[in-house]
Amino acid sequence: MVALPFPCEQSARVGEPDVAILEFRQVCKDFVSRRKRTHALRNVSFRVRRGTVTGLIGPDGAGKTTLMRLAAGLLLADAGEIRVLGRDAAADSLAVQATIGYMPQHFGLYEELTVEENLDLYADLQGVPEEQRSQRYSELMAMTGLAPFTRRLAGRLSGGMKQKLGLACTLVRSPPLLLLDEPTVGVDPVSRRELWSIVYRLVQQQKMSVLLSTLYLDEAEHCHEVVILHEGAVLGQGPPASFRSPLHGRTWAVSIPAGKKRDIQGKLSGAPGVVDAVIQGERVRLVLDAEPSPEVSRSLAELAGAPLEPVPPRFEDSFIAMLRSRRSGNGEAKAANRISSLPNVSTDGAEETVIAVRDVQRRFGDFLAVNRVTFEVKRGEVFGLLGANGAGKTTTFRMLCGLLPPSTGLLRVAGIDVRRAAAAARARLGYMSQKFSLYGNLSVWQNLQFFSKVYGLSGRRRAERLAWALEQFQLTSLVDAVSADLPLGYKQRLALACALMHEPDILFLDEPTSGVDPLARREFWHWINHLARQGVTVLVTTHFLEEAEYCDRLAIMASGAILALGTPEEIKSLARSPRLPHPTMEEAFIYLIEGANKGAAGP
Amino acid sequence: MKRQEGSKGTLGEPSRGGRLMRLRGLVRKEFLQILxxxxSIAIAFVMPVVLLLLFGYGLSLDAEHVPLAVVVEEPSAETASFIGSFQQSRYFELVPLSNMRQAEQALREHRVKGIIYLRENFARQRRSIGAAPVQIILNGVDANTARLVQGYVNGAWEKWLELEARSNGVPLTIPVQVSERVWFNSELRSQDYLVPGLIAVIMTLIGALLTAMVMARxxxxGTMEALLVTPVAIQEVLLGKLVPYFVLGMGGLILSVGTAVGLFAIPLRGSVIVLFAASSLFLLAALGMGLLISIVAKNQxxxxxxxxxxxxxxxFILSGFIFDIxxxxxxxxxxTHLIPARYLVAILQTVFLAGNVPSVIWPNGAALLLMAILFLSLGRWKSHKRLE
Amino acid sequence: MWQRVAALIVKEFLALLKDPKSRFVIVIPPMIQLLVFGYAATYDLNDIPYAVYNEDPGAEGRELLAGFRLSPHFREIAHLSHDADIAPLIDKREALLVVHVGPRFSRDLATAQSASVQVIVDGRNSNTALLALGYVRSIVHRFNDQWAARHGQPKPPAQLEMRAWFNPNLESRWFIVPGIVALLTLVVTMLVTALSVAREREQGTFDQLLVTPFRPAEILLGKALPGFIIGIGEATVIVLLAIFWFKVPLWGSLLTLYTGITLFLVSAIGVGLMISSLAVTQQQGLLGAFFFLVPAIILSGFATPIANMPSFIQKITLVNPMRYFMEILRGVFLEGMPFLMLVDQFWPMAVIGGVNLTLAGWLFRRRLY
Incomplete structure (x- = not known):
């Protein structure tokens, strides 16, 4: 396991404080499309100091990629000034591009070329003399762990390996400034850690400066300095600690027995004075709008059924608090309060098995994508399927939806054998995928209409469900909007509305929260909790490990097989050791995956 | 040492050696990708051959063995000799029918393309007034074929007149005879002009379609974005694309010319050098077009x-390859003057069938050069090292 | 079931027509092609450039040449005075032919009652050369008839009376324009159907569709019907333009015509959906459509008659639905063929359509996974 050197509080002031490697001054950038002007960046100012890692944090659509491209001289700003290593990025873009290293979001690896040929190309382009190459390559290959794969085609590498190769290609001639656009998105936790350790080594050993954008809030803690970008504007800049300190005294936790945590979390998040409530292990974490008075603490403790304990604030807490205050300023109602209109259905048949998977195998040619997977999901359960890319979770998922027949084994959904009567089974399930697959050029209303007819709703019931969807998901004002133009959070709502149009017993969610901002994610989980309480069975895949905490039970998959199956507490206890008395879900995940890799590599 | 190299790059004044190295890297990458x-191999090599075979065999305007109904109301020696001259022609396939009603039916049902109708008084009139009428009815739907058949009928008729005159011992009394000399393609095989024209169509496909698709790819x-943020200059990126696809296009050309000469037995009367020089110019124009298209489209x-x-x-339509401009x-x-293929078709048909005719080659070659310069410089002008 | 299929059809139309790019593809290229083909694709020759090399001092030579000058098909571009001038003019393609009247033309005609005139033709485009020669011959014939009548020469023993049925003036536009109905209908239906599944696959909406209660056959039907409706619409517009703009006569019945259009669309949609279920990306769909369209057009008899092809290629054309449709179109437009006479063209298309749709359905089911 790669030890991750955390830049803890004391190292926050590293580097040379007054040397700005990259500086944005009052930068604005607009895009015009379909006669609509969108403000990608508004008056953005910040600086990256030499020898530091600066994190650019923000949800999808915040303007991170635009900012990176501006810094690389690929776009021209409408107003303001960008200076890179003392040069003007707009006027002197060729010189800037010749100096910096830039790794775009989907790094353009030539998939038909081998690892070494990709390196050769970038060495040629960067003018690295031939005699220096072999030494440089071996350094890079050792650093990225790609040495055994130099002859492999880039297209055959896993997602994490591709990212590392992309990084190696930008590093063939070590640049003084490295721009990394979402290098860790879509990469499993193990590879994420490795990428971070490479970045640290570069900063420490080669005095490189790094600007790195990410969606993951927990990665902010790894940066020396953080710039928060939201809807094109900078919400704050400073070391991570400076974001946490205002929240001292406002972060609390309550211990909850395992079975009820979602209920209690739901109640707490709606309580007055609570900014955020998330499940974390056996506890619910609370962020309050101010230091609580004794009455507030007492009423919250009563609601939770356990006393509040103080906990140290995290970066994420401050981010949520910041966003919430902006949103409420915009007059947007809290989603949690609206859900009360949903009826609470008793969960009598709680022990009924709704999804049964027994000894299922799926092969593609010689490749065994899913190997003897067995699990069951009961009515009203939220079941999570976790794993790195290529672990087999998508294949399992597709088999359950009847999109793919299993090679062997039994699959029953709602008591129906999926292999025999896929269409009948499908009428009882709702499905939502990570791409929010709606018809982009149709309006919100046309999408809803389409899915209502597809699920065979008609007459009054259809009118009722359509009205329900608009009201419940706050889409009324957007009925005529073209769905491709909606913000991601609204697309997600619309996709969920479409999937729930026919009140399905079972809901399949394939990475339902990827790319949406943390607030939309919380809102989304409120809905899921509520549906589960009504008796809807939910099967979900995710790569946000903290979301695994919301599941009643989960399965961790690697190379087609289930590594571990159980409640979040049971899974975490597997990784418990004297060194790690309270492992987080991520630590447990990494422990399990590395254990499996060692088993596979060993004799 | 390393620092020095780095700082040289930062000045933004890449050395000549650096430029060559970058170009080599790009060209090598492109070739590896193609391989x-x-x-891309399919588009560059399989498609030309398939298209050439398909068009070469499928497109033919030469009608042979045209089925004609023959209605002779009163057979005699005279009618036999008349019909005989049609029978000898390889252009006709005669179908004897007993009456006009049957013949008309056959024409309507497309069993025959036309009718030769000799009335009962053919022999009598031939002897008495010396000009017996012969009625020829053709299906005119396919106007081009009908015209060709008219020509063949005329030819057979003249041959018959000649034979008649000789057998009667009188000299032929046709006042003016046309003596035809067809230059360059004396057998008038349509393949001989269609196949060279096809090469132009195929080169357009390789040049423009392939380049447009790979640039858009x-x-x-996202590989372009990563390329742009390197010391590489935009003209180097373009050149790195043009060189490999130029080579590929020339490979396709050699293959097509080989097929034309080897399989379709098209004569190549002009010089190979002229052929390749003109095709190179055309290929450059086509590559330039592909480049422009990809810049406009940006997706495959x-x-x-x-x-x-x-x-x-x-x-296909406006180059004069099939239809006369x-x-x-x-x-x-x-x-049609805006279409580079027009000039190449003119040169190819001349070089293949007529030989090196400077008065065709120079103006058309100059037009190709102009178009190549136009499209390439437009392409260069429209590409930036920016994403907007 | 019908509600679902109807919903899918409505959605397909919305998706097609709301997107400016696909609206463009359906409307603009067909119109451009119609105009370009209608006007450019003609085998008729007008204005054949020719040069005269007249060495004859007599009046007969001039009289013969007057026939050329007065013909609407010919355009005189030069008078030559040397033998050596002929080659450069033809080489340069400035003249398609040179009429050479020898120095003894009038004398021969007067003394021997027979003379010859030499015509040198550029054979690089053999079709043009053949047609031009045909025009030359008819001018010389007319001269001969007049001369013979004037000089009391016996007429040739037999006279040809040529007539063309269905297209008396032998206008090739009448031949080409009905063919365009087939061509454009095919191109548009292919573009609509061949890309429709691939587009959904790329956008990820296909999985969404598959987890709904839709049966594969219903999805197939929902994808086929919009292509059919658009195809019928497109065909109708072009038929109207052919009749009222290009003035091509329509002698046959609309019922026969639309039976042909319907069967053709069914078979074309079958091919389109087959490509669609095989293609994973829109680009593959496009290339697939292209690789089907080009041979289908070449081997349909659209530009060159099928009868001229070698026999093994003629056999291949039997599986090309466009071949039958071409026959139907020209038969109905120009020949006024009745329904029953075209049954031989109808049933192969019905068979091809049935096989294609079944295959498409089978591939569709297989490629779901």
Whole structure:
């Protein structure tokens, strides 16, 4: 396991404080499309100091990629000034591009070329003399762990390996400034850690400066300095600690027995004075709008059924608090309060098995994508399927939806054998995928209409469900909007509305929260909790490990097989050791995956 | 040492050696991609051969063995000799029918293309007034074929007159005879002019379609973005694309010319050097067009659609490859001047069939050069090292 | 079931027509092609450029040449005075032919009652050369008839009376324009159907569709019907333009015509959906459509008659639905063929359509996974 050197509080002031490697001054950038002007960046100012890692944090659509491209001289700003290593990025873009290293979001690896040929190309382009190459390559290959794969085609590498190769290609001639656009998105936790350790080594050993954008809030803690970008504007800049300190005294936790945590979390998040409530292990974490008075603490403790304990604030807490205050300023109602209109259905048949998977195998040619997977999901359960890319979770998922027949084994959904009567089974399930697959050029209303007819709703019931969807998901004002133009959070709502149009017993969610901002994610989980309480069975895949905490039970998959199956507490206890008395879900995940890799590599 | 190299790059004044190295890297990358991606090999080598075979065999305007119904109401020696001259011709396949009603029925049902009708008084009139009428009815739906058949009928008729005159011992009394000399393609095989024209159509496809698609692929996969943020200059990126696809296009050309000469036995009377020089100029123009299309489209799907609409169809219809430009209405004739394939078709048909005719080669070659310069510089002008 | 299929059809139309790019593809290229083909694709020759090399001092030579000058098909571009001038003019393609009247033309005609005139033709485009020679011959014939009548020469023992049925003036536009109905209908239906599944696959909406209660056959039907409706619409517009703009006569019945259009669309949609279920990306769909369209057009008899092809290629054309449709179109437009006479063209298309749709359905089911 790669030890991750955390830049803890004391190292926050590293580097040379007054040397700005990259500086944005009052930068604005607009895009015009379909006669609509969108403000990608508004008056953005910040600086990256030499020898530091600066994190650019923000949800999808915040303007991170635009900012990176501006810094690389690929776009021209409408107003303001960008200076890179003392040069003007707009006027002197060729010189800037010749100096910096830039790794775009989907790094353009030539998939038909081998690892070494990709390196050769970038060495040629960067003018690295031939005699220096072999030494440089071996350094890079050792650093990225790609040495055994130099002859492999880039297209055959896993997602994490591709990212590392992309990084190696930008590093063939070590640049003084490295721009990394979402290098860790879509990469499993193990590879994420490795990428971070490479970045640290570069900063420490080669005095490189790094600007790195990410969606993951927990990665902010790894940066020396953080710039928060939201809807094109900078919400704050400073070391991570400076974001946490205002929240001292406002972060609390309550211990909850395992079975009820979602209920209690739901109640707490709606309580007055609570900014955020998330499940974390056996506890619910609370962020309050101010230091609580004794009455507030007492009423919250009563609601939770356990006393509040103080906990140290995290970066994420401050981010949520910041966003919430902006949103409420915009007059947007809290989603949690609206859900009360949903009826609470008793969960009598709680022990009924709704999804049964027994000894299922799926092969593609010689490749065994899913190997003897067995699990069951009961009515009203939220079941999570976790794993790195290529672990087999998508294949399992597709088999359950009847999109793919299993090679062997039994699959029953709602008591129906999926292999025999896929269409009948499908009428009882709702499905939502990570791409929010709606018809982009149709309006919100046309999408809803389409899915209502597809699920065979008609007459009054259809009118009722359509009205329900608009009201419940706050889409009324957007009925005529073209769905491709909606913000991601609204697309997600619309996709969920479409999937729930026919009140399905079972809901399949394939990475339902990827790319949406943390607030939309919380809102989304409120809905899921509520549906589960009504008796809807939910099967979900995710790569946000903290979301695994919301599941009643989960399965961790690697190379087609289930590594571990159980409640979040049971899974975490597997990784418990004297060194790690309270492992987080991520630590447990990494422990399990590395254990499996060692088993596979060993004799 | 390393620092020095780095700082040289930072000055933004890349040395000549650096430029060559970058170009070499780009060209090598492109070739590796071509080698490992079967679809570009297919477009460059399989498609020309398939198209050439398909068009070469499928497109023929030479009608032979045209089925004609023959209705002889009163057979005699005279009618037999008349019909005999048609029987000898390889252009006709005669179908004897007993009456006009049957013949007309056969014409309507497309069993025959025409009718030769000799009335009962053929022999009598031939002897008495010396000019017996022969009625020929043709199906005129396919006007071109009908015209050709008219010509063949005339030919057979003249041959018969000649034979008649000789057998009667009188000299032929046709006042003016046309003595035809067909230059360059004395057998008038349509393949001989269609196949060279086809090479122009195929080169358009390789040049423009392939280039447009591969450039668009770089944008789509995000590889272009990574390339742009290196010391590479935009003209080096373009050159790195043009060189490999130029080589590929020339490979396709050699293959096509080989097929034309070897399989279709088209004579190559002009010099190979002229052929290749003109094709190179054309290929440059086509590559330039592909480049422009990819800059406009930036994704493979749209690039493919535009390439088919603006390159393939015009090259097919407006280049003079099948349809005679001189017979088109003048606004359309004007449009044909914008189509590079027009000039290549002219040169190819001349070089293959007529030989090196400077008065055809120079003006058309100059036009190709102009178009190549125009499209390439437009392409260069439109590409920036920016994403907007 | 019908509600679902109807919903899918409505959605397909919305998706097609709301997107400016696909609206463009359906409307603009067909119109451009119609105009360009209609005007440019003609085998008729007008204005054949020719040069005269007249060495004959007599009146007969001039009289013969007057026939050329007065013909609407010919355009005189030069008078030559040397033998050596002929080659450069033809080489340069400035003249398609040179009429050479020898120095003894009038004398021969007067003394021997027979003379010859030499015509040198550029054979690089053999079709043009053949047609031009045909025009030359008819001018010389007319001269001969007049001369013979004037000089009391016996007429040739037999006279040809040529007539062309269905297209008396032998206008090739009448031949080409009905063919365009087939061509454009095919191109548009292919573009609509061949890309429709691939587009959904790329956008990820296909999985969404598959987890709904739709049966594969219903999805197939929902994808086929919009292509059919658009195809019928497109065909109708072009038929109207052919009749009222290009003035091509329509002698046959609309019922026969639309039976042909319907069967053709069914078979074309079958091919389109087959490509669609095989293609994973829109680009593959486009290339697939292209690789089907080009041979289908070449081997349909659209530009060159099928009868001229070698026999093994003629056999291949039997599986090309466009071949039958071409026959139907020209038969109905120009020949006024009745329904029953075209049954032989109808049933192969019905068979091809049935096989294609079944195959498409089978591939569709297989490629779901």
């Amino acid at each position: 490992r991606d079967p679809s 770089e944008w789509e996969r 799907f749209v690039a493919g659609q535009i390439a088919i609409i603006v390159t393939f169809l015009p090259a 001189g017979s088109m209405p003048w606004p359309i004739q004007m449009i």
